[in-house]
Amino acid sequence: MRIIRFEDIAEQTKRMCMEATYNLSDSMVKKFQSAQQAETSPLGKEVLQQLIDNSRIAREENYPICQDTGDAVFFVEIGQDVHVEGGSLVDAINKGVANGYREGYLRFSIVADPLRRKNTGDNTPAMVTLWLVPGDKLKLSFLAKGGGCENMSAFKMLTPADGVKGVKEFVVSTIKNAGGNPCPPVFVGVGLGGTFDQCCMLAKKALLREIGEKHPDPFYAQLEAELLSEINKLGIGPMGLGGRTTAVEVHIETLPCHITSLPVAVNMDCHAHRQKTVVL
Amino acid sequence: MSEPVRTIKLKPPLNDSDVSSLQIGDKVLIDGAIYTARDAAHKRLFELIETKKDLPFSLKGEVIYYVGPTPPRPGRPIGAAGPTTSYRMDPYTPRLVELGLKATIGKGPRASAVIDAMKKFKAIYLVAIGGTGALLGRQVVKSELIAFEDLGTEAIRRLTVRDFPAIVANDVAGRDIFKEAVAKYATE
Numbered sequence: 001m002r003i004i005r006f007e008d009i010a011e012q013t014k015r016m017c018m019e020a021t022y023n024l025s026d027s028m029v030k031k032f033q034s035a036q037q038a039e040t041s042p043l044g045k046e047v048l049q050q051l052i053d054n055s056r057i058a059r060e061e062n063y064p065i066c067q068d069t070g071d072a073v074f075f076v077e078i079g080q081d082v083h084v085e086g087g088s089l090v091d092a093i094n095k096g097v098a099n100g101y102r103e104g105y106l107r108f109s110i111v112a113d114p115l116r117r118k119n120t121g122d123n124t125p126a127m128v129t130l131w132l133v134p135g136d137k138l139k140l141s142f143l144a145k146g147g148g149c150e151n152m153s154a155f156k157m158l159t160p161a162d163g164v165k166g167v168k169e170f171v172v173s174t175i176k177n178a179g180g181n182p183c184p185p186v187f188v189g190v191g192l193g194g195t196f197d198q199c200c201m202l203a204k205k206a207l208l209r210e211i212g213e214k215h216p217d218p219f220y221a222q223l224e225a226e227l228l229s230e231i232n233k234l235g236i237g238p239m240g241l242g243g244r245t246t247a248v249e250v251h252i253e254t255l256p257c258h259i260t261s262l263p264v265a266v267n268m269d270c271h272a273h274r275q276k277t278v279v280l
Numbered sequence: 281m282s283e284p285v286r287t288i289k290l291k292p293p294l295n296d297s298d299v300s301s302l303q304i305g306d307k308v309l310i311d312g313a314i315y316t317a318r319d320a321a322h323k324r325l326f327e328l329i330e331t332k333k334d335l336p337f338s339l340k341g342e343v344i345y346y347v348g349p350t351p352p353r354p355g356r357p358i359g360a361a362g363p364t365t366s367y368r369m370d371p372y373t374p375r376l377v378e379l380g381l382k383a384t385i386g387k388g389p390r391a392s393a394v395i396d397a398m399k400k401f402k403a404i405y406l407v408a409i410g411g412t413g414a415l416l417g418r419q420v421v422k423s424e425l426i427a428f429e430d431l432g433t434e435a436i437r438r439l440t441v442r443d444f445p446a447i448v449a450n451d452v453a454g455r456d457i458f459k460e461a462v463a464k465y466a467t468e
Contacts, residue, residue, distance in 0.1 A: 040465070041461070041464075041465055043305065043447070043461070044465075047409055050409045050412050050415060050445075051409070051411065051412065053412075053415055054409075054411070054412035054413070054414050054415040055414075057414040057415050057418060058360075058413075058414035061414065061418065062353065063350075063359060063360050063413065063414035063417050063418065064350050064359060064360040064413055064414065065360070065411065065413060065414060066360055066362055066410075066411045066412075066413040067347065067348060067349050067350050067359065067360040067361055067362050067413040067417070067433075068348070068362075068364070068413075069350060069360075105350055105351045105352070105353050105359055106350055106351075107348065107349070107350045107351070107359075107360075107433055108432065108433070109348075109433075117320070119432055146411075148364065148365040148387075148388075148410065151365070179388065179389055179458060179462070180387065180388045180389060180407075180410075180458055181365050181367065181387075181388040181389070183387065183410040183411045233466065233467045234462070234466055235461075235462045235463065235464065235465035235466030235467065236462055236465075237461065237462070237465055239387060239407065239409055239410055240388060240389065240458050240461075240462070241407070241447065241449075241457060241458070241461050242457075242460075242461025242462055242464055242465045243461075243465050244465060270410070270411055271411055272411040272413075
């Protein structure tokens with residue numbers, strides 16, 4: 001059995017929140033640069049230039065990349081040989097989020113109740129999904145998830161007869177309907193299979209896979225590439241102002257499902273894709 | 281849409297001729313005072329309008345920016361301050377435009393009812409580039425709390441901005457950059 005201290009998890013979580021929201025990853029900036037080369041719309045090129053400039057200003061002058069510093073989404077894999085000492089794992093993450101958002105001058109964007117809407121005042125609770133896995137490691141994956149792109153999510157129960165064609169139509173029409181709202185160029189997460197609840201979780205999980213990393217199954221890697229190509233024919237472009245760069249990447253995650261069902265979920269992340277993974 | 285992009289200075293408060301000279305695709309640089317308001321502040325402004333009470337600021341000729349900034353670091357007026365998605369304010373905007381509001385700044389397209397009201401009462405909709413919170417926050421030189429302090433990031437503030445960049449997305453002719461530009465670049 002391996003012991004990991006509550007305070008160490010809280011400290012690590014705090015740092016992840018602050019680093020991700022101030023420093024856009026080099027791989028995302030490279031995506032903007034290559035998109036700018038390929039973009040034919042003058043306004044689209046200008047928007048991409050502003051995104052590149054913004055990431056530099058954020059880093060050099062100590063501003064968050066975007067004012068929507070998001071839901072603190074955590075996907076956590078905890079080894080079954082790990083014991084957290086000094087408190088619960090979820091409490092440690094919440095402590096780290098509260099401290100990170102306060103000390104990092106980040107925005108508190110969470111209300112305690114969906115209808116009565118009083119702000120919790122420290123951006124907690126974090127939105128935590130836990131998996132118990134073999135081993136003695138603790139893997140924390142963080143996504144600062146903006147609300148504008150989250151609002152454009154969609155889910156549908158297709159029938160098995162709808163197949164690949166039905167999935168493509170649903171994903172592409174979801175991006176089309178979202179237009180400029182989710183801050184394109186977006187990162188598209190697609191969940192396929194599972195149950196209703198698992199399918200939506202998969203769409204979010206897909207956003208946590210590293211930029212540039214294709215699905216390990218060539219069938220789905222191909223589908224990811226085809227979806228990206230179709231989405232970029234929509235003409236929506238950077239911030240919806242017209243152009244070829246509507247999405248930078250499509251990731252698909254799948255699970256087995258019932259013989260009657262073909263669940264499909266779409267979750268998008270904005271171009272301010274603030275993701276960080278740490279293994280303790 | 282005019283190409284290459286032309287750039288026009290805009291100094292609020294604005295009058296009919298200021299906004300009528302602009303067309304979709306124009307880039308503007310705003311100098312002067314603009315007011316922040318988003319979801320919760322709009323709800324409260326509307327309650328005041330419906331009960332015929334005074335508003336915390338006169339809407340005539342003014343500009344509303346849909347933003348909920350991050351807290352300022354010590355010595356700065358504001359933190360990151362990019363636009364939020366505008367369609368959530370669509371139910372409120374036609375009435376505000378009727379009361380004299382001349383421009384709104386946000387991101388993403390507007391409802392046809394908003395576009396019609398802007399045409400009728402001569403107002404424009406500007407988009408700032410979403411997700412450029414650092415770049416836009418840096419153009420804010422002063423921030424004063426005006427109303428609804430309890431709303432935190434959603435309170436109404438008067439921001440003094442210098443060379444604040446935005447793009448005209450709907451003009452007084454009723455044109456819509458989102459519809460026209462997307463149609464232009466869509467391929468099949």
